[in-house]
Amino acid sequence: AEIDLGALRANVRALCARAGDAAVMAVVKADGYGHGALPCARAALAAGATWLGTATPEEALALRAAGLPGRMLCWLWVPGGPWRQAIEADIDVSLSGMWALREVVAAAREAGRVARVQLKADTGLGRNGCQPGADWEELVGAALRAEAEGLVRVTGLWSHLACADEPGHPSTDAQLARFREMLAHAEARGVRPEVRHIANSPATLTLPETHFDLVRPGIAMYGISPGPELGTPADFGLRPVMTVSASLALVKHVPGGHGVSYGHHYVTSGDTTLGLVPIGYGDGIPRHASGTGPVLVDGKWRTVAGRVAMDQFVVDLGGDDPRAGAEAVLFGPGDRGEPTAEDWAQACGTIAYEIVTRIGSRVPRVYVNGKELG
Numbered sequence: 238a239e240i241d242l243g244a245l246r247a248n249v250r251a252l253c254a255r256a257g258d259a260a261v262m263a264v265v266k267a268d269g270y271g272h273g274a275l276p277c278a279r280a281a282l283a284a285g286a287t288w289l290g291t292a293t294p295e296e297a298l299a300l301r302a303a304g305l306p307g308r309m310l311c312w313l314w315v316p317g318g319p320w321r322q323a324i325e326a327d328i329d330v331s332l333s334g335m336w337a338l339r340e341v342v343a344a345a346r347e348a349g350r351v352a353r354v355q356l357k358a359d360t361g362l363g364r365n366g367c368q369p370g371a372d373w374e375e376l377v378g379a380a381l382r383a384e385a386e387g388l389v390r391v392t393g394l395w396s397h398l399a400c401a402d403e404p405g406h407p408s409t410d411a412q413l414a415r416f417r418e419m420l421a422h423a424e425a426r427g428v429r430p431e432v433r434h435i436a437n438s439p440a441t442l443t444l445p446e447t448h449f450d451l452v453r454p455g456i457a458m459y460g461i462s463p464g465p466e467l468g469t470p471a472d473f474g475l476r477p478v479m480t481v482s483a484s485l486a487l488v489k490h491v492p493g494g495h496g497v498s499y500g501h502h503y504v505t506s507g508d509t510t511l512g513l514v515p516i517g518y519g520d521g522i523p524r525h526a527s528g529t530g531p532v533l534v535d536g537k538w539r540t541v542a543g544r545v546a547m548d549q550f551v552v553d554l555g556g557d558d559p560r561a562g563a564e565a566v567l568f569g570p571g572d573r574g575e576p577t578a579e580d581w582a583q584a585c586g587t588i589a590y591e592i593v594t595r596i597g598s599r600v601p602r603v604y605v606n607g608k609e610l611g
């Protein structure tokens with residue numbers, strides 16, 4: 238997997254331009270959507286992002302331990318999480334309920350330091366976040382009391398959108414209205430957040446009214462469109478960062494009627510050549526790509542023949558005879574004629590987010606254009 242950090246920096250610059258006065262938080266959870274959290278975080282900061290965002294506290298702590306500077310927010314906590322380590326590492330932590338506030342207050346007391354907390358509102362996603370109404374009023378009130386005691390500082394009020402990738406979906410306006418109400422309640426009670434934020438990639442790209450003080454793009458930073466209906470990466474001035482390719486491990490002639498891979502779900506229709514691609518579901522290639530995943534070999538699109546196995550799959554090369562070692566490109570930016578992660582997503586009935594994120598640790602990442610060349 239080649240990771241083009243020059244493309245990533247250019248994508249972050251494009252997102253900063255779109256964000257205007259809002260700050261940009263580069264979301265580098267899940268090992269930077271499979272691209273490598275550390276190099277991508279460094280490149281994003283070099284290109285103008287001022288915050289890093291992760292799901293788990295462990296992810297944020299690993300970034301800090303590697304020496305990454307600046308503000309960081311992590312939002313997916315479970316009881317007993319490493320609150321004290323996060324406070325001591327200057328990481329902002331998200332609170333979605335009273336249990337989390339109690340734990341962070343106890344950790345702040347132990348550490349003798351002020352915890353920076355961001356209160357997360359569920360404005361309609363129905364996932365993490367505090368429910369509006371009595372739950373929110375209770376959380377805001379308790380956070381203000383902890384702030385008055387010098388144990389926490391409420392640095393942010395925030396939420397997450399459910400359908401920003403579906404243009405015109407009525408839930409987006411409903412969530413924004415709910416968010417404004419929940420902000421107004423907290424601010425009327427005396428909360429003075431540094432940042433209010435709700436925008437993910439699709440909202441950053443297409444809904445300026447969602448930008449508030451900060452935007453949190455993830456997938457767009459990696460050069461992938463958050464949804465095919467919204468546009469292509471090029472429509473947004475973005476370029477895919479990851480290219481996955483392999484060297485053919487074997488090319489051989491076989492007769493017609495030859496079954497290919499487990500279950501013989503593919504049978505050659507006549508004399509042909511088969512190419513063996515040494516990457517499989519153990520590397521994150523979806524088994525759902527069996528019979529459908531596209532691969533560029535020698536300038537032509539080929540299709541995964543039969544089942545994707547743990548370590549390998551086969552393509553029917555139709556009599557072409559490239560040498561073993563010839564390059565098979567699974568996906569990349571598309572400008573050499575290769576498929577894109579979006580093509581793989583469509584072939585597998587999933588989203589491009591999943592295609593890049595699941596590329597596993599057995600696939601070496603090779604970083605290119607890592608120097609800050611402007």
Ligand SMILES: *Cc1c(COP(=O)(O)O)cnc(C)c1O
Nearest residue numbers: 264397437438453454455456457
């Ligand atoms: C993953 C995530 C994002 C980034 O979403 P994209 O659609 O990849 O831009 C932003 N905020 C939260 C809370 C997330 O979990």
